[in-house]
Amino acid sequence: MSMENTGWDGFEIGAMLRSFDGPAKDIALTKQEDRNYSKNNSFTASVADWRIIKPVFNKDYCIDCQFCWVYCPDISIISRDKKMLGVDYDHCKGCGICVEVCPTNPKSLLMFPEQKDTEEAIAEWPEKEKKEK
Amino acid sequence: MGEIKKIKNLKEFSTSADRFEGANLLCPGCAHSIIVREVLNATNDDLVLSASTGCLEVCTAVYPYTSWDASWIHIGFENGSTAVAGAEAMYKALKRKGRLKQPDREPKFVSFAGDGASYDIGFQWISGCMERGHNIMHVVLDNEVYANTGGQRSSSTPIGGSTTTSPAGRVSYGEKQNKKDMVAIMAAHGIPYSAQVAPNKWKDMVKKIQYGLEVEGPVFINAMSPCTTEWKFDPKDTMMISDLATDSLVFPLYEIIDGHKLNITYRPKTVIPVEEYLAAQGRFKHLFKDEYKHLIKEWQERVDKQWEMLQRREEAGV
Amino acid sequence: MAFEKMKLKEIEVWDGNMAASHAMRQVQIDVVSAYPITPSTPIVENYSKFLADGYIEGEFMMVESEHAAMSGCIGASAAGGRVATATSAQGLALMMETLYQASGMRLPIVLNIVNRALAAPLNVNGDHSDMYLTRDSGWIHFDAYNPQHVYDLNFIAFKVAEDHDVRLPAIVSQDGFMTSHTAQGVRTLDDDTAYNFVGEFKPMNDMLDLDHPVTHGVQTEEDWHFEHKARQHNDLMTKVFPKIEEAFDAFEKLTGRRYNIVETYHMDDAEVAIVCMGTSVETAAEVAKELRENEGIKAGVIGIRVLRPWPYKQLQEVVKNLKAVATLDRSSPNGAPGMLFNEISGVVINLDKRPVINNYIYGLGGRDLTKVHVAEVFRDLKANADAGKLTTPTQQFIGVRGPKLSYL
Numbered sequence: 088m089s090m091e092n093t094g095w096d097g098f099e100i101g102a103m104l105r106s107f108d109g110p111a112k113d114i115a116l117t118k119q120e121d122r123n124y125s126k127n128n129s130f131t132a133s134v135a136d137w138r139i140i141k142p143v144f145n146k147d148y149c150i151d152c153q154f155c156w157v158y159c160p161d162i163s164i165i166s167r168d169k170k171m172l173g174v175d176y177d178h179c180k181g182c183g184i185c186v187e188v189c190p191t192n193p194k195s196l197l198m199f200p201e202q203k204d205t206e207e208a209i210a211e212w213p214e215k216e217k218k219e220k
Numbered sequence: 221m222g223e224i225k226k227i228k229n230l231k232e233f234s235t236s237a238d239r240f241e242g243a244n245l246l247c248p249g250c251a252h253s254i255i256v257r258e259v260l261n262a263t264n265d266d267l268v269l270s271a272s273t274g275c276l277e278v279c280t281a282v283y284p285y286t287s288w289d290a291s292w293i294h295i296g297f298e299n300g301s302t303a304v305a306g307a308e309a310m311y312k313a314l315k316r317k318g319r320l321k322q323p324d325r326e327p328k329f330v331s332f333a334g335d336g337a338s339y340d341i342g343f344q345w346i347s348g349c350m351e352r353g354h355n356i357m358h359v360v361l362d363n364e365v366y367a368n369t370g371g372q373r374s375s376s377t378p379i380g381g382s383t384t385t386s387p388a389g390r391v392s393y394g395e396k397q398n399k400k401d402m403v404a405i406m407a408a409h410g411i412p413y414s415a416q417v418a419p420n421k422w423k424d425m426v427k428k429i430q431y432g433l434e435v436e437g438p439v440f441i442n443a444m445s446p447c448t449t450e451w452k453f454d455p456k457d458t459m460m461i462s463d464l465a466t467d468s469l470v471f472p473l474y475e476i477i478d479g480h481k482l483n484i485t486y487r488p489k490t491v492i493p494v495e496e497y498l499a500a501q502g503r504f505k506h507l508f509k510d511e512y513k514h515l516i517k518e519w520q521e522r523v524d525k526q527w528e529m530l531q532r533r534e535e536a537g538v
Numbered sequence: 539m540a541f542e543k544m545k546l547k548e549i550e551v552w553d554g555n556m557a558a559s560h561a562m563r564q565v566q567i568d569v570v571s572a573y574p575i576t577p578s579t580p581i582v583e584n585y586s587k588f589l590a591d592g593y594i595e596g597e598f599m600m601v602e603s604e605h606a607a608m609s610g611c612i613g614a615s616a617a618g619g620r621v622a623t624a625t626s627a628q629g630l631a632l633m634m635e636t637l638y639q640a641s642g643m644r645l646p647i648v649l650n651i652v653n654r655a656l657a658a659p660l661n662v663n664g665d666h667s668d669m670y671l672t673r674d675s676g677w678i679h680f681d682a683y684n685p686q687h688v689y690d691l692n693f694i695a696f697k698v699a700e701d702h703d704v705r706l707p708a709i710v711s712q713d714g715f716m717t718s719h720t721a722q723g724v725r726t727l728d729d730d731t732a733y734n735f736v737g738e739f740k741p742m743n744d745m746l747d748l749d750h751p752v753t754h755g756v757q758t759e760e761d762w763h764f765e766h767k768a769r770q771h772n773d774l775m776t777k778v779f780p781k782i783e784e785a786f787d788a789f790e791k792l793t794g795r796r797y798n799i800v801e802t803y804h805m806d807d808a809e810v811a812i813v814c815m816g817t818s819v820e821t822a823a824e825v826a827k828e829l830r831e832n833e834g835i836k837a838g839v840i841g842i843r844v845l846r847p848w849p850y851k852q853l854q855e856v857v858k859n860l861k862a863v864a865t866l867d868r869s870s871p872n873g874a875p876g877m878l879f880n881e882i883s884g885v886v887i888n889l890d891k892r893p894v895i896n897n898y899i900y901g902l903g904g905r906d907l908t909k910v911h912v913a914e915v916f917r918d919l920k921a922n923a924d925a926g927k928l929t930t931p932t933q934q935f936i937g938v939r940g941p942k943l944s945y946l
Contacts, residue, residue: 129241
């Protein structure tokens, strides 16, 4: 980021940061893709390099229950119009909570090594587990 | 704005547009951000926020980044509540004087702080805010430890918890004092609403936050926040630990209206033994040695007694 | 809720606390967050009474400690409006953490400090040890010598602090009891004139601008912190004095009362001078006049009107032709020369010709500084000037019982 080369005279006084460029009305009703984030909003940053494992989403089994959405600490489950669309890999830290809370059988989200190709992961997806009696 | 957001079910909740952003620096699996998301997403109202020094603060406003999409202020460790109370006072003044830039909007004022910043160092500031009747909500992210500075005990740390300043050792089972009952202390201020919440019970959380934001006057919320780093469990297990906490009744969910009327808001279908809650966390590992096993029994008795007390208060309805 | 304006007499008999209270009322502060402590308590009490009688439209937070008082001020100021408070001594010490936070966030809060000694031993009377705590805190600091100054400097403090080129908090200090509780004639401004001099508050980076969310009070580590601190220092060093001069000029035009960054008394042909602050300035000026008449000592007095930013260049101009200077510190330096000695020495160190400088510690815990004491100091100065070198120890205590204390 260019700010790293900025001298003392180049910053806002008081180390104040703005979340958005220009006015931001009705943020609570504006989806992330429609927001005018400033370069200082952490939305524009990435923590992808924190991960060694990543959640892979398999929409074939998803029932759009939104457990993964509500319990994701990192706003990394992309849900729109009540549908689960996928994982935001810029912000996902790979904690694995989404997989743990996924209620489908087989799960619609599973953890794989970070380097794993998504299509390969889906090809390896486990079968439905039979409930033990 | 001004209307309570309709959140009938989780699908409807999931249409919320978060005002808390990712690429913050909280640990993977941290419950703080789950709680913050549930609190902020409970409303579409404008928000003015504060945070006291602590994990949430140092991980969400590290220059040159902010993770907040609403106005937010941090001053110090002890005074986040008073910071937002000052902002609320300014709102009232400017409203009276006709100088608000958006006069038709009524922001809600919420401060977040850890248990160290609330139970210990910021105790007086919060008490002052509650007593003065500011129209603010104070939310404690209660992980029962000074997690930000590496896991020192606070007055929220429960008996037997091993922390860096109350470590379990050759002759010690860890923390010796019982957890301070902050919800009761805050309710004793006669405030209109105080409640305990947990991130796994999102619907209970949303209902309480919505009630708290609507009610006129100060509100105190104690949010159980399992800490993967200091409670010592795998980051993926945050919600599992939360379930154990609420279903063992170690963290009972209840509310106190107008300082006295207590309602239990969650009754587990099957109550889990406290032992299972303790066994799932590294901070209590030493309690399973033979010489400390009596402490587990005492834990269970304490939790049972607390649950009994809550039920009797609820029945009394006064 | 409408608020009433107050009709003031042209000259009111006010003590320093009442003068501060009226100035705070007249500038129509949006939020006062305060906690009472002797000797500044009457400021908080007077303001409460103005509120109870319908003369205040803003909010008043009567909080549970001085730390909370400034914390509330910071939250309110960041929200976007005019904010002030008052305190003394232990209260200021408790508030200290937040002073750095207020200035670091560049919030234009005005703080009336009514000077009082710091415990232990406990003492409620005036000395400057409390305000000396604030020297490095990044606040602008005006010093009043009497109730009139308290009144006038409050208006100037708001005007300078809130200027968007400045945006730094400002202290107005007065001596506990000697100024704060001593009623004198104070020339007043009518409510509208006073308010208009300061003008309507202009918000900047305000949290209550809901369409422009801001984050205040971030963390900056080794890769950013230095730049922000450097910016604050730069703005104190380069932007504040021009605005103070502007405000002093405008105030003189309005009232005929002239203030200067460095105040001088009998300095035109002075050979020796005392540098001091607070009520001692007026005492010293009287003695200087008498000694000129009675003993032929070309005595003068330099009053520090603005302690921060430190008027280094302005003082150089004033002291450069002097032969001897006495620095009077009303604070126990506890193991060092007094603050004014050190800072005045810094002012002269690179001049071609330097006066001889010595240091007196006086008046701790409200001990009177008498005209006899001041005359003794001037006689020491005369001896130093005549000898062209120190004839006394560098540091002496005056007005303390027991064997004479002198050091260095």
